[in-house]
Amino acid sequence: MNNLVIMPIIIPLLAGLILILFSKNIGFQRFFSASAILASGYVAVILLQQIKGKGIQVLQAGGWEAPFGISIVADMFSALLLLSASIVAFFCLMYAFKSIGRERENHYFYPFYLFLITGVNGSFLTGDLFNLFVCFEVMLISSYVLLSLGGTRIQLRESIKYVLINVLSSSLFLIAVAYLYAMLGTLNFAHLSLRVADAGQDGLLTTVALLFLIVFGMKAALFLFFWLPGSYSAPPTAIAAIFAALLTKVGIYALFRTFTLVFYHEPQITHFIIGILGALTMILGAIGAIAYWEIKKILTYNVIVGVGFIMAGLASSTHYGMMGSIYYLIHDILIKALIILLGGTIIYIMGTSKLKEISGLIRNHPFLGWMFFIAALSLAGIPPLSGFLGKVFITRGTFESEYYWLGGIGLFTSLMVLYSIMKIFMNVFWGETNVSKEMEKGTAKGLVLPIAGLTGLTITLGIGAEGIAESVRIAADGLLNPSLYIEAVIGESQFGSK
Amino acid sequence: METVISILIGLFFSIGTYLVLSKSLIRIILGTSIISHGVNLLILTMGGLKRGGAPLLGGIETKFTDSLPQALILTAIVINFAVTALFLVLSYRTYKTLGTDDTDRLRGNVDE
Numbered sequence: 001m002n003n004l005v006i007m008p009i010i011i012p013l014l015a016g017l018i019l020i021l022f023s024k025n026i027g028f029q030r031f032f033s034a035s036a037i038l039a040s041g042y043v044a045v046i047l048l049q050q051i052k053g054k055g056i057q058v059l060q061a062g063g064w065e066a067p068f069g070i071s072i073v074a075d076m077f078s079a080l081l082l083l084s085a086s087i088v089a090f091f092c093l094m095y096a097f098k099s100i101g102r103e104r105e106n107h108y109f110y111p112f113y114l115f116l117i118t119g120v121n122g123s124f125l126t127g128d129l130f131n132l133f134v135c136f137e138v139m140l141i142s143s144y145v146l147l148s149l150g151g152t153r154i155q156l157r158e159s160i161k162y163v164l165i166n167v168l169s170s171s172l173f174l175i176a177v178a179y180l181y182a183m184l185g186t187l188n189f190a191h192l193s194l195r196v197a198d199a200g201q202d203g204l205l206t207t208v209a210l211l212f213l214i215v216f217g218m219k220a221a222l223f224l225f226f227w228l229p230g231s232y233s234a235p236p237t238a239i240a241a242i243f244a245a246l247l248t249k250v251g252i253y254a255l256f257r258t259f260t261l262v263f264y265h266e267p268q269i270t271h272f273i274i275g276i277l278g279a280l281t282m283i284l285g286a287i288g289a290i291a292y293w294e295i296k297k298i299l300t301y302n303v304i305v306g307v308g309f310i311m312a313g314l315a316s317s318t319h320y321g322m323m324g325s326i327y328y329l330i331h332d333i334l335i336k337a338l339i340i341l342l343g344g345t346i347i348y349i350m351g352t353s354k355l356k357e358i359s360g361l362i363r364n365h366p367f368l369g370w371m372f373f374i375a376a377l378s379l380a381g382i383p384p385l386s387g388f389l390g391k392v393f394i395t396r397g398t399f400e401s402e403y404y405w406l407g408g409i410g411l412f413t414s415l416m417v418l419y420s421i422m423k424i425f426m427n428v429f430w431g432e433t434n435v436s437k438e439m440e441k442g443t444a445k446g447l448v449l450p451i452a453g454l455t456g457l458t459i460t461l462g463i464g465a466e467g468i469a470e471s472v473r474i475a476a477d478g479l480l481n482p483s484l485y486i487e488a489v490i491g492e493s494q495f496g497s498k
Numbered sequence: 499m500e501t502v503i504s505i506l507i508g509l510f511f512s513i514g515t516y517l518v519l520s521k522s523l524i525r526i527i528l529g530t531s532i533i534s535h536g537v538n539l540l541i542l543t544m545g546g547l548k549r550g551g552a553p554l555l556g557g558i559e560t561k562f563t564d565s566l567p568q569a570l571i572l573t574a575i576v577i578n579f580a581v582t583a584l585f586l587v588l589s590y591r592t593y594k595t596l597g598t599d600d601t602d603r604l605r606g607n608v609d610e
Binding site for chain 2: 130134137141144145148151153156157159160161163164167168170171174175177178179181182187
């Protein structure tokens with residue numbers, strides 16, 4: 001038992017509740033929300049060290065033993081994601097300070113932001129299927145409000161679609177939970193995994209597994225991504241960035257959890273289908289990224305390509321594939337927030353999202369331009385930067401499991417991603433400067449700071465990849481050996497220790 | 499008993515799906531509501547519909563119905579209630595601002 005495990009859920013939740021009381025005191029709201037996110041990031045660091053030293057950390061909520069109560073579990077995979085989520089949440093919050101506007105700040109922006117983080121952290125930490133559903137809903141309801149907050153025409157229109165698609169996928173989630181409960185009689189991940197291993201994964205269970213694939217695929221924008229480009233281009237930049245960085249990643253996390261812990265017995269069916277869906281996602285996302293001449297659309301389609309690529313690692317289910325996926329997932333959380341923030345800043349400065357109306361921005365904004373260049377290279381996976389190692393490992397994993405086509409498509413779409421992002425760079429930053437500094441619609445002053453922070457992180461993560469190599473290896477081991485997780489959750493209560 | 503309820507749930511789902519695919523916003527919201535009713539019934543059915551006392555200790559029964567699905571449904575109902583309320587207000591605001599409840603006319607416009 002370790003009470004620290006639940007802190008990343010409790011801290012933002014309590015902070016959000018307190019901030020509801022102080023809706024008019026903006027200074028306090030800013031300070032308090034930033035410190036709450038920093039505190040949960042700090043807890044994630046401590047958890048990382050504890051997991052490294054003592055193995056998976058578990059909290060049986062209320063002292064009820066594992067299958068009967070709700071278990072909160074922090075293994076290396078979730079701790080790494082927690083830490084990267086907190087870092088990105090902090091930088092997006094800093095960006096929001098400068099850009100979100102007094103109107104939204106007065107209407108409970110910060111509490112909802114913290115509730116969103118609560119839902120995300122809860123989804124990463126929970127060890128129970130229905131609790132995962134509840135955490136999803138906490139996250140989703142906050143995201144509905146953040147998406148529609150402000151009430152402009154485009155936001156209202158897109159929130160209708162976003163809410164509808166998520167209400168339906170939540171219904172599907174509940175259906176899948178009901179079927180699974182009928183077949184296995186439990187909802188605890190570790191216990192589910194034990195029961196599936198005992199009884200064998202028959203056709204019915206594989207069907208339920210595919211239903212989960214559809215549910216989480218909808219959330220993660222894996223093939224069922226048709227809601228994403230519209231929804232993610234509607235809200236203000238800071239909110240779009242945190243959505244792109246975290247919301248789809250929670251779906252990805254849930255896919256990893258279910259398909260490595262519970263439904264890992266029929267990989268030739270489930271993982272093969274994940275591979276096909278991943279390949280289709282990469283291709284369709286890359287086509288979308290190339291097709292548009294609009295910054296927002298190109299960047300949101302790039303979010304989709306990343307999802308497909310991470311899934312390729314899961315589909316391979318080899319050690320290298322898993323390690324690559326974890327590296328790439330951490331990188332993807334950082335880089336998606338970074339490029340959306342960069343794109344949003346360009347749109348804010350120029351007052352338009354159309355590539356053909358912008359040119360020669362590098363003369364007035366050299367710093368922004370070179371950071372965009374670094375982010376673009378990192379996104380495509382150029383060696384010294386953070387996207388490289390993940391791509392190498394995922395490609396190696398797919399080749400090892402003889403999914404050559406999958407690795408090939410991954411490499412090919414990397415080229416298309418590089419083309420799409422360089423299209424932005426060359427059109428926006430090169431060429432004749434058509435807008436002088438005085439004619440610009442906004443100023444990048446203050447917005448550059450969080451962007452510089454994230455750029456620094458993507459460079460550090462690329463050069464210093466060795467620093468987290470040990471943690472990533474432990475996380476990949478944990479994903480490939482479900483027995484470690486089960487022992488930590490169930491074993492503890494069976495031997496009655498503490 | 500389970501078979502009959504399953505057919506009923508299937509009916510709920512088909513009606514809900516049909517409504518969600520229609521054009522008017524209010525019909526879509528009604529459709530999601532009906533689907534959630536189907537889901538709640540499904541959870542109850544999947545927990546088993548064996549005879550037994552209500553899960554209250556202190557009665558004379560010795561066998562009880564499964565209490566876990568009931569707790570799950572209660573949670574799901576509350577969540578769904580909140581989301582439906584939000585959805586209704588959102589569609590009201592959309593109707594006020596955009597002046598239409600026809601989903602065909604909620605596409606992207608050139609003026610935005």
